[in-house]
Amino acid sequence: MERQRVQCIAKGRPGNWEAICLDFDICVQGASFEEVKSLLTEAIDSYVEFAQTADIETRKRLLSRRAPPHVVIAERLGVWLYKLKKLWRNGEEHRDFVAACPA
Secondary structure (H helix, E strand, C coil), rough: CCCCCEEEEEECCCCCCEEEECCCCCCCCCHHHHHHHHHHHHHHHHHHHHHHHHHHHHHHHHHHCCCCCHHHHHHHHHHHHHHHHHHHHHCCEEEEEEEEEEE
């Protein structure tokens, strides 16, 4: 089965990272980029697996849930600024990535 790809963004510094899946509004925290990327992928898999067991209306609602527009704009702007100028307060690092999704 081919897996879809969903948009994700992570930000943080050594020992304190967070990541969000913009397509499902799912967030995780961890100590490193690699940890939050792995945790978020697991959370996405669990979320989609649960959604697929729900009735049709609930499944549609769960699988079409997105992060609020202001969150998407703020997160993408943070990545853009980091990549463009490598400027971000408190020395935070920002990365965008795609995660495989079973939906």
